[in-house]
Amino acid sequence: MTHHTLHMPITEAQVRALRVGDTVTLQDTLFGIRDATQIHMFDRGRRTRFDLNGHAVIHTAPNVRKVAPTGSNQAGYEAVCIGTTTSDRMERFTRPLMEREGVRIIIGKGGLREESARAFQELGGAYLAVIGGAAALETTWITAIEDVDLDDLNPESLWRFAIKDFGPLIVGMDSHGGSLYRGVQERVAARRAEVLAKLGAA
């Protein structure tokens, strides 16, 4: 198991170097994306002015405070609390995020499914697990909200965060077909019969 520090954006070769169980710390830039953002981008044909090519997105909708825009903070928002939401709801957007926008890394909690695993394998991508519900800690890794797009969807806007030492994150799914979640699900399924038998409910 290896620890990787990645300055975003990254190349296909860099993402293919990640293996499930490795840990990753991200630097520089991270985009926040959510259900409504992706419904509007991919179901309703809206486009973003942001270049997501080679970048990482995190499944989030932050708590923010409106402030006067400054040089490093053009969006006019300051972070209050930024955490992570359940990724599974956004499963069907993995492939379009990668094919259309060039995204290389998706960060979230709870994992994604087999279609995402295939997209990561075919197109070169990875899923990094951040600890859900640990948002106070995660907020300390974000230095600024640099910009925002599709802000009529607030809080489910497309956010650009400046980050420093974002992690450690766990590689949950890699570009070689590996998935920690699949492994756990298979072990759980194998234990189910024994657990039910002990309950007298086989």
Next chain:
Amino acid sequence: MSVIPPPEKLRISPDAIEEAAKLLYIRALKILPDDIKAGFHRLDASETDGLAKSVLATMIENIAVAERTENLLCQDTGIPIFNVEIGREVELDGWALKQAIARGTERATREHPLRSSVVHPITRVNAHSSCGAHVPVIHIDFVETPRILRLVMIPKGSGSENGSFLRMLIPADGLAGVKRFVVDAAIQAGGKVCPPTILGVGVGGTSDLCMHLAKVAATRPLGTLCADPEGAKLEQELSEAVNSLGIGPQGLGGDSTAFAVHVEVAATHITMNPVAVNIQCHSARRASATFTPEGVEIGF
């Protein structure tokens, strides 16, 4: 013959309720109850999986960071729920109470500020107030203690709320069917509901009551038992079962899938055997305000 004067009623102004509602929403989002903190340390002590231990350590660190930075534990401000208990000698305008709770919720959202996580279900428009039709959810109950009014605020996170399951089993499915349903709900929820969780189970009642019982169970403090001895027995059995599945914290594997399984029961119909599961995530947040003639006490 002496005349006993009627007992003095406890009167609480809507303004005091509004202030309490605002304070409780923010406090609940920032400070985890002691029973949940103790639950974390108990799980950490018994966890045997290395990755799971490091996940638990991050969660425990987050609780301290939230308190130190006075920040929210989780970014999900949830659906605001208020459980209100009213004593026998309390005089209040119930309509004004409901309005005051909504005003306090909206003020917390705008003044802190908090993310409004509440949208219209059809248009998906967010009013940025954390309020809407029937939200905040308010449950009112009456208690025997004469001069008491208690507000318990629960910001119910969506990741775990999406892990809600109901089945109208039939008598022939028996208790075995109930157990199987709960185990399969835990498997289906997997890591999506942010384990370790409190897995709330409703058994009996009608379909709506059954799901309500599951929510009551999921939001009950750790260490409390089902008042029904058969329910309490089921809690013990199901807690052991769910924690032998190996789902683990965040669904990444391990022993710590649930702090506990809580069960609540209601009588049901001779033809029915309903079971419901509602799940509380590890950010099992609560805050309470208790009004008495002596003043107001803030707790969990």
